[in-house]
Structures are given as structure tokens and as C-alpha cells.
Amino acid sequence: MNLKSSSPPVRPARRVEHKIITGILDGTFPPGSALPNERQLAEALGVARPPLRETLHRLAAEGWLTIAHGKPTVVNDYWEKGGMGLLSTLARYIDVLPHGFVVHLLAVRSRLLPVIAELAVKRAPDDVLAFLDQAESLEDNAQAFAAFDWQLQLFMAGKTGNPIYKLMLNDFSGLFATLAAAYFAIPMARNASRNYYRVLAAAIQAEGSQVETVVRDAMEESVAIWEKVAVSD
Structure with a gap:
């Protein structure tokens, strides 16, 4: 790629x-x-x-x-x-990153973000839902999705009540900004994320019982999409 x-x-x-x-x-x-x-x-x-x-x-x-x-x-x-x-x-x-670095980075996110989302929803479910509502009006382009997805991660980290989570995400900001531009250039990735935002909103409305699972599944799907496209390129 x-x-x-x-x-x-x-x-x-x-x-x-x-x-x-x-x-x-x-x-x-x-x-x-x-x-x-x-x-x-x-x-x-x-x-x-x-x-x-x-x-x-x-x-x-x-x-x-x-x-x-x-x-x-x-x-x-x-x-x-x-x-x-x-x-x-x-x-x-x-x-020029070594082979597999991007997948390792995404795998870290797939472990970290579910915990962040679970804590955020427990503390501020209505706020997270209100943020997710913005996804319905997203333009179908890489720039819009990359910006929204990163802001969602930061927003949820800020709602956990633990400022360390946001500091940790800030360390990834440069890499994820670059990765997101490439990832969301893939139509399949945009479709998967749009579905993720809707499923996450539904999980929150159902009293948040499946939030961690929904986020983990979405993160693992993003790794699979990246691997598939990277191999094909």
C-alpha cells in the first residue's frame, strides 16, 4: 500500500x-x-x-x-x-516501517479501545451516544472518516475519568493519523466503520451490556481489512 x-x-x-x-x-x-x-x-x-x-x-x-x-x-x-x-x-x-509493525499497532488498539469504550459508556452513555449521532452525517471520504474516528477515540478516553488513557492515545496520534488516511481510503473500511458506529450506538441504548465486545470485534475487523488490502497490494 x-x-x-x-x-x-x-x-x-x-x-x-x-x-x-x-x-x-x-x-x-x-x-x-x-x-x-x-x-x-x-x-x-x-x-x-x-x-x-x-x-x-x-x-x-x-x-x-x-x-x-x-x-x-x-x-x-x-x-x-x-x-x-x-x-x-x-x-x-x-x-519504511518493518513488516508487521502496522498490524502490531492495530492489535494494541484492539486491546486498549474496548476497555476505554466500556468505561466511557458506564460513566457517560448519553454523551457517547450524542457523539456517535454525528456519524450519520459523515461524508463518504477518507478525510471525514479519519477525523471522526480519531476524535471518537479521544472523546471516549476523555469520558473514562482516567486521564492516562488520553495521554496514551496522544502518543499514537501521529501514526494513527497517517494510517487512518490510508485505511479509510478503502470503501470496505468506511462501510465497516459506519456499521460499527451504528452497532455501538445500539449496544449503548441496550444499557451497554455488549459495548466492550462490539468495540473489540470492530477493532479486530479493522486489522483483518488492513491485512487483506496490504497483502493484495
């Missing part, structure tokens, strides 16, 4: 980031390997050393690199060393 391009940006800091992150993701800089020294890397990228140094330290803070004074900068296994902060960086390089 053709997703957002990760062509090299013009700004020096972004150019440094692009070279290093794409190199890590495509295997040019495998885990455990050392980057060229600061002078060599600055010359190769055509950037000054201050923005290079700043970017390297930011990437180290996210878990991509290990920097030790007087030693080479080493590439980490980001699966092991990375934290939630690197998700916002990964959103800019979604077309």
Missing part, C-alpha cells in the same frame, strides 16, 4: 533525522552498529555540527541511539530500548 512519502526534508535537523531513521528502519544501520563520527556525519549530510548534535541527542532520548562521551554513537534495537516517544517520529517514516 502506498502511504505517506518520507522524502528527505530541507531543514538540517530533519535531514539528519531522515537519514538516520530511514537507515535504521531499512537496515543500513542495524542494531549494535556505530554511526560515523560527528565530523564525518556532518560532512556527509551537509549540515553543521550543532543541529546534528542536537538531533542525535533527541533521537537518543527516544531510544534510537546510545551516546557515550568519547565513544562511537551506537544504534539501539528500538524494539528493546525505545519508548512511546518514538512513535511520533515513526509517523513520519511509515512507508
Whole structure:
């Protein structure tokens, strides 16, 4: 599937980031390997050393690199060393993500969102229903569905009474924004989501007894749709 391009940006800091992150993701800089020294890397990228140094330290803070004074900068296994902060960086390089990353990400959502929805409906069923009513007037295009679906997730997280859920979703925002644009470009995905919103509303009206199941089934269906289309492409 053709997703957002990760062509090299013009700004020096972004150019440094692009070279290093794409190199890590495509295997040019495998885990455990050392980057060229600061002078060599600055010359190769055509950037000054201050923005290079700043970017390297930011990437180290996210878990991509290990920097030790007087030693080479080493590439980490980001699966092991990375934290939630690197998700916002990964959103800019979604077309070079390792195989299976998107499915893993969607699988996490399929575990997290049912719990969020269940708590939200227990605390504020009428508010969630009122939000879902907007789905009936959605335009049949990827942009409208992507915006609504993400706002629904954030809205429900805000209604749980636990602010940590919203903080967790915020970490996924960049990746899901990019994924949603591609996912909802698929007519089958829009149809499945429109049906999901209606079934969820019906479950809430039936005193919410099946909310968690409805949301989990919808999330698992979204994974299946993505896998089917990704394989066909």
C-alpha cells in the first residue's frame, strides 16, 4: 500500500533525522552498529555540527541511539530500548516501517479501545451516544472518516475519568493519523466503520451490556481489512 512519502526534508535537523531513521528502519544501520563520527556525519549530510548534535541527542532520548562521551554513537534495537516517544517520529517514516509493525499497532488498539469504550459508556452513555449521532452525517471520504474516528477515540478516553488513557492515545496520534488516511481510503473500511458506529450506538441504548465486545470485534475487523488490502497490494 502506498502511504505517506518520507522524502528527505530541507531543514538540517530533519535531514539528519531522515537519514538516520530511514537507515535504521531499512537496515543500513542495524542494531549494535556505530554511526560515523560527528565530523564525518556532518560532512556527509551537509549540515553543521550543532543541529546534528542536537538531533542525535533527541533521537537518543527516544531510544534510537546510545551516546557515550568519547565513544562511537551506537544504534539501539528500538524494539528493546525505545519508548512511546518514538512513535511520533515513526509517523513520519511509515512507508519504511518493518513488516508487521502496522498490524502490531492495530492489535494494541484492539486491546486498549474496548476497555476505554466500556468505561466511557458506564460513566457517560448519553454523551457517547450524542457523539456517535454525528456519524450519520459523515461524508463518504477518507478525510471525514479519519477525523471522526480519531476524535471518537479521544472523546471516549476523555469520558473514562482516567486521564492516562488520553495521554496514551496522544502518543499514537501521529501514526494513527497517517494510517487512518490510508485505511479509510478503502470503501470496505468506511462501510465497516459506519456499521460499527451504528452497532455501538445500539449496544449503548441496550444499557451497554455488549459495548466492550462490539468495540473489540470492530477493532479486530479493522486489522483483518488492513491485512487483506496490504497483502493484495
